[in-house]
Amino acid sequence: MVRENRGRRVLGMALSVFLLLLSVGVTYGAREDRPLWLRYSAVSPDGKLVAFCYRGVLFVVPATGGEARALTTGADYAAAxxxxxxxxxxxxxxxxxGNADIFLMPIEGGEPTRLTFHSTGESPLAFNATGDSIYFRAMYTPNARSGGFVTGWTRPLYRMSVKGGDPALLLTHPLAALDLSKDGKTMLFEDVKxxxxxxxxxxxxxxxxxxxxYDRTSGKLSLVVERAGEDRNPRYTPDGSAFYFLSERNGQSMNVYKASLSNPSAASAITAFEKNPVRNLTVSRDGLLCFSYDGELYTMREGVTxxxxxxxxxxxxxEFAVRDITFRSGATDASMSPDGKEVALVVRGDVFVTSVEHGVTRRITNTPTQERSVSFSPDGRTLIYAGERDGSWNLYTMSIVRKDEPNFAGSTELEEKxxxxxxxxxxxxxxxPDGKEVAFLQxxxxxMVINVDTKAVREITDGKQNYSYSDGDLSFDWSPDGKWLTLDYVAKHRWANNDIGVVxxxxxxxxxxxxxxxxxxGEPRFMMNGEMIIWLTDRYGLREHASWGAQQDVFAFxxxxxxxxxxMQSKFEDELDEAAKKANDDKAKEPESKDKKAGKDKDDKKKEEKKKTIKMDFSxxxxxxxxxxxxxxxxxDALVTPDGKSLYYLAQFENKYNLWKVDLKEREAKKVLNLEVGGGSLSFDKDAKYIFVATGSSLIRVKESDHSRKNVSYNAQFSLRAPQEREYIFEHAWQQVxxxxxxxDLHGVDWKYYHDTYKKFLPHINNxxxxxxxxxxxxxxxxxxHTGSGYRGSSSEQAASTASLGLFYDANYRGKGVKVAEVLIGGPFDRAASKVKAGTVITRIxxxxxxxxxxxxxxLDRMSGERVRIDYQGGSEVVKPISLGMERELLYQRWVEQRRKEVDSLxxxxLGYVHIRSMNGSSYRDVYDNLFGLYNDREGVVVDTRxxxxxxxxxxxxxxxxxxxxxxxxxxxxxxxxxxxxRWKKPSVMLMGEANYSNAHGTPWVYKNQQIGKLVGMPVPGTMTSVWWETQIDPSIYFGVPIVGYIDRNGRYLENQQLEPDVKVRLDYQKLDAGHDTQVEKAVEVLLRECDAVKASSPWTAIDAKYSK
Incomplete structure (x- = not known):
């Protein structure tokens, strides 16, 4: 039975890595005369030096070129x-x-000074004009008065002294880069929407x-450059009358442009690179421009090449060329041998086999590429798996060579073919089942099916009635006689509501x-020696209120x-059959003549051959x-015993999955193994003596007769070759796209060109x-x-983890301690017995x-969930600080309540107000609950999707x-x-904005297309595709590929088709700082007019008035 996707989903265990030896040299490739992937360039104010980052190290080099000098070490990744x-x-x-902090380093080198300590991370943007303060962006607890939405990308602008101290909030408008004028009174910045x-x-x-x-004196915000395209990284010219910036204009890649502050729309190109982007523009006081391009550093003066x-x-x-690691968890595939004595598994892309009884683990493959879908041959002496090598997924076998070696764990000689x-x-x-052929997906x-001996390949299905969203999500299984295959497939153009087929x-x-x-x-498999096909279906299960899944049952055909x-016989009828069978068996034991016995043996052989061939009746x-x-x-997952008497399945009735059994005759269900895991897969050995359970945290062999368990351990000795592994992931990502x-058509992109362009940087990357x-x-x-890659970071004992007291603080308080501005509802101090309130000064933690x-x-570092005494003026209390994730959840609830009150007041x-937080089932339930609970008697509702x-x-x-x-x-x-x-049958308007993404583009598009109501807010970028975010063999790396497009009745994809509002209104961040949401205000205005018009024209107005008295 092929179930790779479940294995990947369930067996993606948290890695438990034990570093053994740091082998094969400490350093390599010390001197480089032309290093590549030089990033984060920054020219010094006097134009004499350029700072940049390479391999996570901060360097400086003369602006005329030469040998760079390191300021930091590679142990501390440095950027910006x-x-x-x-x-x-x-x-x-x-x-x-473990997170981004701001450090200060003398240009002569030495030990850096750490300035920030919050675990959300900070990024420096600029110094003030006198150099005694730093401007940076961060995601701290917001101002109590602000009405802004709090999420990872809405990082406001702060300032703090180079000597440390309290950060001061300057600007809540999310931004990514800024530059200050000479006098420090104004700044240009790049926004983030x-x-x-x-x-x-x-x-x-x-x-x-x-x-x-932004004029710091007057507090005035002005939009300088607004265009449907990228404009970034503004830098004042030395005289302050104009600015340089990076822009994608005129059909070119990102280049340097210049515009005057008096007429910013008339920008002129300073550089003319045709491909690849310019990054990290800075300018010295004497007008020397510096930037990175195509992995290297460039300088120029205006008008000069x-x-x-x-x-x-x-x-x-x-970085170590080779690092030896032992993995004791983290398997992404697992398969039990036919005799139940070994388990084959895939860890970090390599195949291993471990002995169930002894825990002896044998490495089977040793490649920097990926192997997966491992399973045993029927005789247990050969493994088959897929490997991605030389740009394609291929099929390989690994066999035990020596006949005197009975298993893989103890083998000394293996052969891959x-x-x-x-x-x-x-x-x-x-x-x-006979080991002569192999079924696979092409x-x-x-x-497809390939003959093991002749290598002849034949097509079983043409693939037109199927679609694979993520690799390994299609299931198929052989019948015991090898004449049929069962599979899940798209029968009638209704993906992903698949059907079960036999072919x-x-x-x-x-x-x-x-x-x-x-x-x-889905997920069919043959059972009961081919007399039964079982699968999972959501036909009878309780369903999510929206399109987000349902409970399942096991069905059998x-x-x-x-x-x-x-x-379907009763137990009584089964007993009668058993008695008749026993009588016939006893009669068969009577002595027979030699000739009669020979004839009977011949008949028995024919019956046995006939029995092996499975009948298929599709009527x-x-x-x-x-x-x-x-x-x-x-x-x-589920299994049925060969005698058809018992069903085993992994089910979640409460919080976690456990192993359950149904007596199919008595129709009784009971839990037979308490696992408390996140799911898993099940399989029998060849005699159905053992059940193999592969869960999200363990591998278990269960004896079917008495349900005794044997935990399977392994020690996978792995040699990490990080540079080769990164090269493989790079090639894999390129091929996946x-x-x-x-x-x-890949949007008309020359994909081979970009493969070659970016691959040349790989030898210069070590993190x-x-x-x-x-x-x-x-x-x-x-x-x-839905493109791009992410790095999940590595765990560190030094990593900060800031907890929260669930309080807003008074930033203007200058006394000792911190002064509370507001107690966050749902936070640690939101208790009846607490005396902490606005104005309380906390003195000790x-x-x-x-x-x-x-x-x-x-x-508050690492104090989440811990009992902590908090002293304040006038008393003390013991509370449990909450995580920043929980604080963000409470801030979200507060933000929604602010919007509700604003709509109610205006x-x-x-009118009512609902916010669709995410396009999922829980968000739908919240909307439905409020729509018909709080607002059923309202005239209309503002539906916010921002x-x-x-x-x-x-x-x-x-x-x-x-x-x-x-x-x-x-x-x-x-x-x-x-x-x-x-169903809501009254007027509504839908709020939307630039941050709407994916289905939050598709939903307002449908709302407008079906003429349900007006759209209010800002245009939404065309991002309506479905994505697969694929975790790599290095599980800290993932990337996304949009794989399903949506086409409208005009034959146009919604991707890159911007959705325009009926009423356009920009969010005013300065009014938002005072708690006024300008987009909500406009939505209320528009909807009230709509409600008045409906009330005046609807025949129901008079009817309802008549019967409402």
């Missing part, structure tokens, strides 16, 4: 250097403590960056639909009427489908911060949403004095808000209800 005005210090972003990957290129939409100015800075680096690469390599993508191999959707293994025959269901069916009839399949489970649940991008950025740059060339706001990150109680990152809800939202009233329910002239009752 910013020069002090006197050129004597550099502030930079350092990751020494949403969470689109910053390395996406060539797009023209509302989310692209614009340039603003840019010159490549000749940089050499004489610094050891601090290439079974199939044809330039196509071949994976999920599965041996036929190019992800075609079911001849000979090929050339159509798929026969045996489920024929409008519900979702019987391949013949005889098998069905026998299964009236519905009459032979049985629900095996007694109760619906979230089910991860080529194979799975939602348009075969995953840079590698993730490299992948993002390459993927960003596609001009598509855990016995330590609180000097000021700057003390809090250190005093409309004088006539800051929604997507999901899948557009159909549900369309149905919910497109109701039309058709009846009143009136007993004895008294109006008690209106119909429909489950």
């Amino acid at each position: 250097p910013v020069w002090a005005p006197d050129g004597k210090q550099i502030a930079y972003e350092g990751h020494r403590y 949403g969470n689109e990957d910053p390395f996406r290129k060539h797009h023209e939409s509302s989310i692209t960056r614009d340039i603003w100015s 840019p010159q490549r800075l000749k940089v050499s680096v004489n610094y050891p690469n601090e 290439e079974l199939l390599k044809n330039g196509k993508q071949n994976f999920q191999p599965l041996y036929s 190019d992800r959707t075609k079911l 001849s293994a000979a090929g050339g025959q159509p798929i026969i639909d045996i489920s024929q269901s409008g519900y979702t069916d 019987f391949t013949t009427k005889e098998a069905y009839d026998k299964f 009236r399949p519905d009459d032979r489908i049985v629900r095996l489970t007694l109760h619906s649940a979230a089910i991860s 080529k194979d799975k991008f939602y348009r075969t 995953n911060y840079d590698f993730s950025e490299l992948l993002s740059e390459m993927l960003g060339e596609l001009n598509a949403s 855990g016995g330590e004095e609180v000097e000021s706001l700057a003390s809090l990150p250190t005093l 409309s004088k109680g006539r 800051y929604n990152g997507g999901g899948h809800l557009h159909e549900d939202v369309e149905v919910l808000f497109s109701g039309t009233k058709y009846l009143d329910q009136v007993p004895r002239e008294h109006l008690v209800s209106e119909q429909p009752r489950k």
Whole structure:
């Protein structure tokens, strides 16, 4: 049975890594005369030096070129250097403590000074004019008065002294880069409107960056450059009358432009690079421009051709060429041997086999590329797996060579053979029951079979009735006689509501639909020696209120009427059959003549051969489908014993999955093994003596007869070759785009060119911060949403983890301690017994004095969930601080309540407000609950989709808000209800903005397309695609590929098709600071007019008034 996707999903265990030896040298490649991937360039104020980052190290080099000097070490990843005005210090972003902190480094070198300690991370942007303060962006607890939405990308601007101290909030407008005028009174900055990957290129939409100015004296914000395209990284010219910036204009890549402050729309190009972006523009006081391009540093003066800075680096690469690691968890595939004595597994892309009884683990493959879909041959002496090598997924076998060696764990000689390599993508191999053939998927959707001896390949299905969203999400299984295959497939153009099919293994025959269901069916497998096919279905289970899943059951289809009839017999009838069989067996034991015995043996052989061939009766399949489970649940996998008496399944009835059993005759269910895991997969050994359970945290062998368990351990000795592994991931990402991008034309991008362009940087990268950025740059060339890569970071004992007291603080308080401005509802102090309130001054945390706001990150580090005594003027209390994640949740609830109150106040109680936080089931429930609970008697409702990152809800939202009233329910002239009752039938408007993403583009598009109501706010970029975010063999790295597009009735993809509002209104951040949401205000105004018009024209107005008295 092939179930790779479940294995990946469930067995993606948290890595437990034990470093053994740091082998094969400490450094390599020390001196480089032309290093590449030089990033974060910054020219010194006097134009004499250039700071940059390479391999996570901060360097400086003369602006004329030469050998660079390291200021930091590779142990502390450094980025984003910013020069002090006197050129004597550099502030930079350092990751020494597991998150981005700001450090200050003297230009002569030495020990850096850490300035920030909060675990959300900070990034330096600029010094003030005198050099005694640093401007930076961070995500701290906001101002109590602010009405701004709090999320990861809405990082405001702060300032703090270079000597440390309290950060001061300057600007809540989210931004990414800024530059100060000479006198420090004004600043230019690059805005951030949403969470689109910053390395996406060539797009023209509302989310692209614009340039603003801020007058610190008057507090005035002005939009300087607004354009449907990228405009970034503003830098004042030396005289302050104009500014340089980076822009994608005139069909070119990112280049340097210049515009005057008096006429910023008339920009002129300073550089003319045709491909690849210019990054990290800075300007010295005497007008020397510096930037990075194509992995190297460039300087220029206006009107002069840019010159490549000749940089050499004489610094050891601090990455180990080979590092030995032992993995005791983290398997992504697992398969039990036919005899139940060994388990094959895949860890970090390599195949291992471990002994169930002894825990001895043998490494099977040793490649920097990826192997997956491992399983045993029927005789247990050969493994088959897929490996991605030389640009394609191929099929390989590994066999035990010596006949005197019975298993893999103890083998001394193995032989790998290439079974199939044809330039196509071949994976999920599965041996036929006799071991002579292998079924597999080709190019992800075609079911194929290859003969092991002749290598002849035949097509079983053409793939037209299937679609693979993520690799390994299609299931198939052999019948015991090897003549049939069962599979899940898209029967009638209704993906992803798949059906269950059976197809001849000979090929050339159509798929026969045996489920024929409008519900979702999947993961079929043969049971009971081929007399039964089971699968999972959501036909009867409780369903999510929206389109987000349902509980499942195990269904069975019987391949013949005889098998069905026998299964449906009562226990009494089974006992009668057993008695008759015993009588016949006793009679058969009577002595026979030699000739009669020979004839009988011949007849028995014919019967045995006939028995091995499975009958298939496809007439009236519905009459032979049985629900095996007694109760619906979230089910991860299922098995039926060969005698058909017992069903085993992994089910979640409470919080976690456990192993359950149904006695199929007595119709009784019970839990047989308490696992408390997140799901898993099940399989039998060849005799069904053991059940193999692979869960999210363990591998377990269970004896079927008494349910005794044996935990399977392994010690996978792995040699990490990080440079080769990164090269593999790079090639894999490039190929995944080529194979799975939602348009075969790849948006017209020369994908091979970008492969070669970015691959040359790989030898110069030694960490995953840079590698993730490299992948993002390459993927960003596609001009598509849902692209880019991320690095999840590495765990560190030094990593900061700031807790929260659930309080807003008075930033103007200058006394000792911190003064409370507001208690956050739901926070630690939101208790009836608490005396902490606005105005309370906190003096101690855990016995330590609180000097000021700057003390809090250190005093609350790693204190989430711990009992801590808080002293304040007038008393003390013991509370449990909350995590920053919980604080953000409470801030979200507060933000929604602010919007509700604003709508209620502005409309004088006539309108309601709901926010669709995400396009998922829980958000839908919240909306439905409030819509018909709080607001059923309101005249209209404001539906807010701003800051929604997507999901899948557009159909549900369309149905919910497109109701039309058709009846009143009136007993004895008294109006008690209106119909429909489950759909909103009154006016609504939908709020949207630039940060709407993915399905949060699709949902307002449907709302407008179906003419449900008006759209209010700002244009939404065209990002309506479905994405696969794929975690790599290095699980700290992931990347995204948009793989499903959506086409409208005009034949146009919604991707890159911007959605315009009916009423356009920009969010005014300065009014938002005082709690006024200008977009909400406009929405209320528009909706009230709509409600008045409906009230004046609807015939229901008079009818309802008559029966409401």
